[in-house]
Amino acid sequence: MKRIRLTVAYDGTDYCGWQIQPNGITIEEMLNRAIRNLTGEEIRVIGASRTDSGVHALGNVAVFDTESAIPPERMSYALNQRLPGDIVVVRSEEVAPDWHPRYQDHIRKTYEYHIYNGEAPNPLRKRYSAYLSYPLDIERMREGAAYLVGEHDFASFCCVRSQVEHTVRTIEELTITREGPEIVIRVSGNGFLYNMVRIIAGTLIRVGRGFYGPEKLKEILEEKKRTNAGVTAPPEGLVLTEILYF
């Protein structure tokens, strides 16, 4: 029995997120089907990050156990022949039999939130960004973002439907860059609460628009109430770019 780790990229537009559910096709389900088709075994992958409906990934991670004799490094190629073009196994490799993609001491996840901030929408960026026509003050957004870096209780930035008990997380880096009309909020940390990156994006957009002062971020953090933060920014702007195990 071997444990195989897959690094998975996908365009989430046409999927109901990662996790298997009764009412729609998910990434997890497509991976399970491809692996069963390849190995003939009743396999279910274990994923690192259960991305939401419409959210994209360049480096989500999943593992599964198999008796298959196919060399682990060749599995990516064989699986890609059995997956639709909007899901790609970027890499496959053998890991220790007890290696788990979520329970690791040293994880660093990186997400990017993309905003297309032009006078008119760009149809070539529609699937992969949130469109905002009004001007955003990047400098103010950066000032606000600075309050979020470090270890904090992010209860205000967690979807109310979430049931996690501990809402303390560490954001190691949070940068905001602009290239022409494309704004990228890039955030790295040891873990993120449900909807946390999209709520951070929605709140920073309010700061960029001038509805909130940058120092409002400090206040929102301290109040620990979801209702004080901005709206959850739409899923199409979000990409899970990397999960680093170190």
Next chain:
Amino acid sequence: MKRIRLTVAYDGTDYCGWQIQPNGITIEEMLNRAIRNLTGEEIRVIGASRTDSGVHALGNVAVFDTESAIPPERMSYALNQRLPGDIVVVRSEEVAPDWHPRYQDHIRKTYEYHIYNGEAPNPLRKRYSAYLSYPLDIERMREGAAYLVGEHDFASFCCVRSQVEHTVRTIEELTITREGPEIVIRVSGNGFLYNMVRIIAGTLIRVGRGFYGPEKLKEILEEKKRTNAGVTAPPEGLVLTEILYF
């Protein structure tokens, strides 16, 4: 009667190109429908560039004549309410009643051909690039491209189905850039033959792969036979980025 010029951007993936045809939905047809819905007039647009099935645009141009009292600059907004999200009117403005988007003395069209040249395909670039896994030598491609710049008879780079008589065109600029796995062939000129940019891309890919020497481009130009050039590169990599009237 006013003549209105539209600058149009679209994701061509789900359309059978620009020009109206019996067997599929086209960009031209969607624009006509939206304008008819807005003005109540039986209008047909005249387009600058009849892009092929699957080809994208950021700045195609079309005109139409209308009696509508809607201010010309506001038409873009009103039309975008009536168009699907993958077609966007970026700008609308009044032009002289005899202004024609194709018959102008000073036109400069710019196209980009995008290649995703990574170890694995990137699902977020699948709709907007051609995927090539083998290494490409950009320097050799640039050497080859240099032979194409200037005024030449591009008969070798024209689809055999084309019926144009004159195949002399001027390429003013042809650059090849690489940023990470993304290679962009950017070409500007006063006009392009049917499939010309995609045949140039296909031929330069052969040079980058090492099948052709860079000097082969000179030979192909001189022979004036379509069969000597490379294959027509796939449509999803092509974007008509700008049409400049000066």
